[in-house]
Amino acid sequence: MRSTDTKSARRAWYRRPQRGLMAAAAAALLALPVAGTLLPATAAQAADDTQAVQKGGTLDIILNPEPPILILGLNQQAPTQLVGGKIYEGLLRYDHDLNPLPGLAKGWEISEDGLTYTFHLRENATWHDGEPFTADDVVFTAKTFTPETNPRWRLIFSHVDTVEAPDDHTVVFNLKEPFPAFIIGLGVTNMPIMPAHIYEGTDYNDNEMNDTPIGTGPFKFVKWEKGSYVHLTAYDDYWQDGRPYLDDIYFRIIPDAASRALAMETGDADISQFGNIEPFDVPRLSKLPNLELTTKGYEMFAPMAWIEMNTRKPPLNDRRFRQAILYALDRGFIRDNIFFGLGRVATGPINSVTTQYTPDVQKYPHDPEKAKALLDDMGLEPGSDGVRANVEFLVMPYGEVWTRLAEYIKQAMGKVGVQVTLRSTDSAGWAQQLSNWDYQMTNDYVYQYGHPALGVARTYISDNIRKGVLFSNTMGYSNEKVDELFAKAAVENDDAKRAQMYAEVQKILAKDVPVAWLLEMEFPTLLNKRVHNAVTTAIGTSDNFADVWVEPKQ
Amino acid sequence: MGKIVSFLGRRVVKSLFILLAIVLINFALIRAAPGDPALVIAGQSGASDPQYIEQLREKFHLDEPLPQQLWTYVTDVATGDLGYSYRQQRPVWDLIAERLPATLLLTGIAYVFSLGMGLLLGTLAAVKVGRWSDTAITTIALLAYATPLYWIGLMMILLFSVQLGWLPAFGYQSVGAGLTGLDHFVDVAAHLVMPVLTLGLFYMAVYARLTRSSILEVRDMDFVKTARAKGLPERRVVVRHVLRNAVLPVITFAGIQAGYLIGGSILVETVFAWPGVGRLAFDALLQRDYQVLLGIFVVTSIMVLVFNIITDLVYTLIDPRIEVS
Numbered sequence: 001m002r003s004t005d006t007k008s009a010r011r012a013w014y015r016r017p018q019r020g021l022m023a024a025a026a027a028a029l030l031a032l033p034v035a036g037t038l039l040p041a042t043a044a045q046a047a048d049d050t051q052a053v054q055k056g057g058t059l060d061i062i063l064n065p066e067p068p069i070l071i072l073g074l075n076q077q078a079p080t081q082l083v084g085g086k087i088y089e090g091l092l093r094y095d096h097d098l099n100p101l102p103g104l105a106k107g108w109e110i111s112e113d114g115l116t117y118t119f120h121l122r123e124n125a126t127w128h129d130g131e132p133f134t135a136d137d138v139v140f141t142a143k144t145f146t147p148e149t150n151p152r153w154r155l156i157f158s159h160v161d162t163v164e165a166p167d168d169h170t171v172v173f174n175l176k177e178p179f180p181a182f183i184i185g186l187g188v189t190n191m192p193i194m195p196a197h198i199y200e201g202t203d204y205n206d207n208e209m210n211d212t213p214i215g216t217g218p219f220k221f222v223k224w225e226k227g228s229y230v231h232l233t234a235y236d237d238y239w240q241d242g243r244p245y246l247d248d249i250y251f252r253i254i255p256d257a258a259s260r261a262l263a264m265e266t267g268d269a270d271i272s273q274f275g276n277i278e279p280f281d282v283p284r285l286s287k288l289p290n291l292e293l294t295t296k297g298y299e300m301f302a303p304m305a306w307i308e309m310n311t312r313k314p315p316l317n318d319r320r321f322r323q324a325i326l327y328a329l330d331r332g333f334i335r336d337n338i339f340f341g342l343g344r345v346a347t348g349p350i351n352s353v354t355t356q357y358t359p360d361v362q363k364y365p366h367d368p369e370k371a372k373a374l375l376d377d378m379g380l381e382p383g384s385d386g387v388r389a390n391v392e393f394l395v396m397p398y399g400e401v402w403t404r405l406a407e408y409i410k411q412a413m414g415k416v417g418v419q420v421t422l423r424s425t426d427s428a429g430w431a432q433q434l435s436n437w438d439y440q441m442t443n444d445y446v447y448q449y450g451h452p453a454l455g456v457a458r459t460y461i462s463d464n465i466r467k468g469v470l471f472s473n474t475m476g477y478s479n480e481k482v483d484e485l486f487a488k489a490a491v492e493n494d495d496a497k498r499a500q501m502y503a504e505v506q507k508i509l510a511k512d513v514p515v516a517w518l519l520e521m522e523f524p525t526l527l528n529k530r531v532h533n534a535v536t537t538a539i540g541t542s543d544n545f546a547d548v549w550v551e552p553k554q
Numbered sequence: 555m556g557k558i559v560s561f562l563g564r565r566v567v568k569s570l571f572i573l574l575a576i577v578l579i580n581f582a583l584i585r586a587a588p589g590d591p592a593l594v595i596a597g598q599s600g601a602s603d604p605q606y607i608e609q610l611r612e613k614f615h616l617d618e619p620l621p622q623q624l625w626t627y628v629t630d631v632a633t634g635d636l637g638y639s640y641r642q643q644r645p646v647w648d649l650i651a652e653r654l655p656a657t658l659l660l661t662g663i664a665y666v667f668s669l670g671m672g673l674l675l676g677t678l679a680a681v682k683v684g685r686w687s688d689t690a691i692t693t694i695a696l697l698a699y700a701t702p703l704y705w706i707g708l709m710m711i712l713l714f715s716v717q718l719g720w721l722p723a724f725g726y727q728s729v730g731a732g733l734t735g736l737d738h739f740v741d742v743a744a745h746l747v748m749p750v751l752t753l754g755l756f757y758m759a760v761y762a763r764l765t766r767s768s769i770l771e772v773r774d775m776d777f778v779k780t781a782r783a784k785g786l787p788e789r790r791v792v793v794r795h796v797l798r799n800a801v802l803p804v805i806t807f808a809g810i811q812a813g814y815l816i817g818g819s820i821l822v823e824t825v826f827a828w829p830g831v832g833r834l835a836f837d838a839l840l841q842r843d844y845q846v847l848l849g850i851f852v853v854t855s856i857m858v859l860v861f862n863i864i865t866d867l868v869y870t871l872i873d874p875r876i877e878v879s
Contacts, residue, residue, distance in 0.1 A: 058730060060729075065837065065840075066837065068595075068641045068642050068643070068841075069642070069643060075595075077595070151605070151606040154605070205613060205643070210643060211643075225829070226649070226652060226653070226829065227653060227656075227829030227830070227833060227834065228725055228726070228729070228827075228829040229725070229729045229730075231729075231730065248730060250729050250730050252724070252725070252729065252827070253827065253829075254724055254827040255824045255827060255833060255836075255837075256704075256824045256825045256827070258708050258825070259708070259711065259723070259724060259824075259825055259826070259827060262708075262711050262712070262715065262716060262723055263723065263724060265716055266715055266716055266719075266723060268722075268723060268724060425588065426587075426589070426840065427589070427594060427840060428587065428588065428589025428590065428591075428593060428594045428840075428841075428842045429587065429588040429589045430589070431589055431593035431594060431596070432588045432589040432590070432593055433588065435593060466604060468604065468607065469596075469604055469607065470593060470596045471596075
């Protein structure tokens with residue numbers, strides 16, 4: 001038994017520590033002798049032994065929304081990644097600068113011409129049901145399973161010619177053409193390695209093992225109490241000796257945003273990520289003595305938030321109008337007051353924490369006069385009521401922040417004479433109206449997956465104007481030069497040439513403003529200070545947590 | 555007795571037609587909302603291509619014509635099969651059944667609590683009308699009635715969990731504690747306190763107000779005066795004569811509340827992370843999980859219909875002047 005947690009320690013609710021913000025009346029009640037004896041060890045005492053790794057213990061992570069399934073190969077939603085990332089592993093992992101690190105592949109070589117990728121696999125890795133992990137699993141996952149189940153891998157795999165396993169612990173990918181983004185696309189969030197002995201030759205979605213995920217990761221599945229929690233426990237035969245440090249992980253399903261904030265405050269939960277905590281709660285929570293905040297660990301996702309504009313519809317089809325919108329907005333204000341300081345004001349289509357970014361593009365500082373001049377130039381003179389144009393704005397239904405943002409946009413654009421009408425819907429309605437081009441303006445944020453060829457080009461190339469498909473070129477923007485540059489850059493093996501092409505395409509896009517970039521988004525990860533090593537890679541809390549350890553719960 | 559049997563027979567037949575109408579209307583209403591589950595999943599996966607969406611639609615049988623989907627659904631329900639959630643990969647009945655105990659525990663206790671306390675407080679207020687205790691009860695009832703449920707819930711969590719640390723804030727048991735026997739019972743009971751209070755306070759206020767106003771209406775009627783004139787003790791007058799006549803509107807409302815025992819606690823279940831049917835419905839709505847949503851509608855509808863019939867029967871027991879017909 002590795003367990004150090006006692007039953008009463010898990011049932012910590014009745015011995016919660018006193019807090020500084022206590023109201024006078026409550027303080028009086030707590031001064032009862034019973035409560036006094038239950039006060040936790042002092043902070044100084046806890047700080048003494050933070051350096052030495054402590055084995056054992058239990059971690060509670062907020063899970064929201066509840067995922068439909070835990071088989072990471074079949075579902076790529078963020079909550080599935082959070083849980084599945086501990087059960088399954090990819091060939092590679094990535095540090096915060098997106099440099100590849102060993103995963104199930106302990107080493108790899110890329111040929112000079114950029115066409116052959118050879119991976120050497122862990123020899124002592126096993127599946128949670130005891131079967132050995134071999135190159136067959138990788139070939140099956142890359143060639144058969146994932147192309148059918150994951151659209152992102154389909155895009156990457158279209159550049160692959162053959163996948164071969166010369167021996168049990170070597171896999172060779174031969175590419176049709178150089179595709180430098182390939183090395184970024186082999187993490188657990190794109191291609192988790194799936195067990196061939198369970199899925200080969202079956203109907204993946206109907207496989208009877210879909211209730212009990214079997215991976216190679218440091219934690220194995222124990223129980224999923226629907227609506228309540230998911231329980232994982234340490235896998236004793238994990239390939240890395242002495243790992244994982246933790247005994248158990250519980251993912252707590254807490255559907256209400258205010259309740260999630262309280263769970264972090266009380267210590268019921270140790271970790272929250274992505275949009276679990278509404279931005280307006282973050283400044284308060286991050287100041288609590290038991291919590292710390294980090295915005296690292298999202299480099300692989302690197303979302304970009306923008307105002308999407310349907311360029312088929314006047315006046316949005318005019319570049320000057322779209323530029324005017326950027327001038328009309330104070331994006332620093334948006335960052336500071338709506339996103340509470342989270343994020344960086346965007347300069348162009350590529351998020352600066354990923355690869356191939358250039359700052360050397362046309363800039364759009366907050367300048368309402370310039371916006372008005374551009375609108376004048378278009379011939380949109382203000383009428384007697386001061387209104388130059390009317391546009392409809394579909395509010396993105398992904399939380400209160402986006403509602404506030406829409407309200408700010410309405411005000412800021414009203415100041416330069418563009419009257420905005422807000423329209424509300426739920427997430428299914430939003431997805432339908434956006435993907436069927438039945439909108440004028442809306443917000444959206446899109447993940448970039450570490451490389452422009454994986455997550456940026458898709459928004460702007462004409463090939464990807466496809467009705468009914470979300471995260472395609474829904475605004476209908478089309479520019480031959482942009483198409484050509486993105487296509488050539490993706491398969492250019494020479495670093496300097498590639499960088500130059502990407503720089504050029506960024507310049508063109510920044511001038512055309514196919515979408516009005518607002519922020520390179522940052523997500524707040526809140527961590528209880530008793531948790532160590534939780535955010536060390538580009539996928540942050542979705543990584544496998546083999547190295548995570550905790551101090552005992554107070 | 556024959557009267558009751560024929561009454562029941564007629565009501566059941568009627569109820570079946572109502573149920574069919576409910577299924578049809580629900581089906582139409584759900585489909586009228588824009589968007590479908592394939593798009594929701596694509597939106598949350600951060601990726602989509604036409605093949606992916608088509609696969610999902612095919613998997614969910616959304617590619618079949620609507621009338622055919624409806625026909626399949628109605629015939630399935632008629633044979634007791636509530637369908638299959640393709641999103642969660644489970645039969646709908648299993649999903650509902652695994653959430654039912656938690657919900658019934660919560661709503662059942664809240665039901666008894668609110669009905670009992672409501673009747674008691676309402677009667678007390680009516681008997682002492684105009685005095686300080688009446689004012690206190692009416693004020694509390696008004697506050698409980700007018701304050702949003704989720705706000706009460708959050709404030710209770712702030713006070714009892716965050717500040718005082720007396721009660722657990724979320725879930726129905728201490729996750730991973732592995733408690734058994736009496737410990738488990740105490741643990742679940744502690745988890746129940748705040749959700750039950752939050753849910754029960756509102757209904758308690760409703761019952762208290764109903765009881766009070768109803769008693770005030772009845773207490774000056776001639777038959778009450780007669781009872782008093784006969785020299786009956788006050789307690790007997792109140793319980794046997796006043797309350798029995800005043801309780802009918804309360805029963806009506808209790809019947810309605812009973813119908814919502816299964817699906818009526820979405821807010822409370824969400825705030826307290828209580829793993830019940832209400833939350834299942836809410837999630838299903840956001841995810842456009844049609845089969846689950848329809849399944850919950852059907853089960854809830856049946857509950858409402860059943861309790862309507864029971865309420866009518868209870869009327870006749872309490873007030874013999876009302877006949878089953």
